[in-house]
Amino acid sequence: MSQRFMKRLLALLLVPLVVTGCASRPPNDSNGEVTLTLASSFARNHSNNEGLLMILDELEKRAPWIHIDYKGGPEVMAPNLLIEGVSGGVFDLGMLPGDYYVDQVPALYLARFTPFTPAEERENGVADIYDEIHREQLGVTYLGRAVSGMPMVVLSRNEISSLNLHGKSFRTSAATSDMVSQLHGVPVDIPGNEVYTALERNVISGATWASVGPSSLGLQDVVSYDMAPRFYESLANLVMNEKTWDALDERTRNALSDTVADMEMPVFNHYLSRTIEETGQWHEAGVRESRLNDDDAAELIRMAYKDAWDELDWDRILETSPAAAKLRDAYDVPLENGGFDRVPGGAYMADTERLLKEDAS
Template identity: 70%
Template sequence: MLGTLRKRLLAILLVPLLVAGCSTAADEDNGDVTITLASGFAKNHSNNEGVFMFIDRLKESAPWITIDFKGGPEVMAPNLLIEGVSAGVFDMGIMPGDYYVDQVPAMELARFTPFTPMEERDNGVVEIYDEIHREQLGVTYLGRAVAGMPQVILSRDNIDGLDLRGGSYRTSSATSGMVSRMNGVPVDLPGGEVYTALERNVVSGATWASVGPSSLGLEGVVNHDLAPRFYESVANLLMNDRAWDRLDSRTQHALTETLAETEPDIFAHYLDRTVEETQQWHDAGVQETRLNEEDSEALLKLAYVDGWEDLDWDRILTTSPAAADLREAYDVPLEGRGYDRVPGGAFVSDTEELQEDMQ
């Protein structure tokens, strides 16, 4: 009953947008194609930089395709965007899997990826994600538009080992379990309220993707960033199945190939941004708290072993049977990987040295 009511309410909310003509359009005379796109992030948010890199390359490689960017949260709430793409309100959307884990619990697995986006494309993981999205949402999974920036714990006080006891930390759905396992108290706060909460000592710190805290000025209200970091922050580029099926094969090929060609640049871009932003924090007086080797190993085990085992596997596999293939693909040992990168390849420590190496 509640599910039916929710769908009816969503349909009512979507009608004005559907009437406005937000759908794939093709000009039969010259083959021009227009694809509408909405984002889970504000237009100027750093998490849109990757998708705009894709759009710019698409203009060169497939000039008959126009991506019509409709906006971010001002056109649809981020937690409803997946349903907007599934319903065809927008042809395409960019958003993290964390935004729709309620609809697709298998998206909990994305942050554990031991692969770069390029490796996921080569080893068949992209096809598994596509199967999951098609079966549960009627959506085509095209690939990653954000990757290469891990989660980081920012704190007012120095973090001594793995114990956050007595501290409360703003978390996301991706990091709340990790803070709990480190004996901290997770706090659910909108991003726009984090600066004030830190300034007023309402929370002791915050977890965030490695790119983004500076846009909120958080380096002015925290004193430490923890290394090693953990979990990949990724966002997916998705397309409504019906809109996808209406495209000619040339256009479908252009979209998939152009994203595949752009992913290495997107990944490198966010790696660079991670290093640059961390340096910005340190220039502002934030100090890196680097755990010793024993604690570093323990932290990564908390994240990638305990966190993996704590997932609701019964629910994940029941709702997404293909997640069994994803679980098998991601079952890669941590041993021998070191602590300078998360399994997916993003930098997690020694950022100053890495910055020097990249110059």
């Protein structure tokens, strides 16, 4: 990371954490300055905040009249309540995964299936569909992706040589529990900060995780394998209270929307790079890649993107989010060449490295 980026990170993390409501005050003052409050669903030093900080760093350069008052992470509002905090005006801005509010908006179950990069989602209108869904159901504006380019990976104490986890327990998230079940494993709901101990004591056999983050918990010391191929996208969204958005002047709205849009691919590539870096750290620590054979690998991708897709509760999704029909049409593309290109961040490390090199060239 650049020195400027690290300074920005340090400055942001040192902001006092004081929660104040924002719905009762206008965001613009008489001098044209704009102050917006922001909360994240992740702890201050979490790697998932890095993309957010990249966006804020660029916003500061482009729009110095916009001041972001960072309030904190889970210590100021529980992550599963943050979307309501933004919708209700406790915070102007929030950064959180869609998985954290699928109960309110079942259409967000679809996000992990995206075959597109953030730039492609803007080009083909998918980003506009997400904005429509967020406005209609939550009263918030969807600004874009603050985390992307991180596929999900299965970490295991034992080698995975087939599509059968043999009834072993794996810590999962909402995004991966169905996949573990399809692989004949047992999904277990364990808080992230307890996973190391559960693996160390052999309470669970493994864990599913985004490809960036396990090292921060030391998981490379208590697992022996990372499964390939990887699948799905680990995503987080930057959203804004709709009333606050509507109260902003056009210059400020354009600065916010343009900055987020322009930074989505740098953020995507940042997490591609971090994926490569972290996987290298695992392997240096002795973790080995548990690579499925070609047939099983293609079947895993089919299970993730066809079977799991078909088994979604479409009646509930479409009833609560009619615009999800447009997402379904956009995401429902054929699996070609084994389906490995379906994973935006790369099903294999070679794919991730290639994607990063293509962008650099």
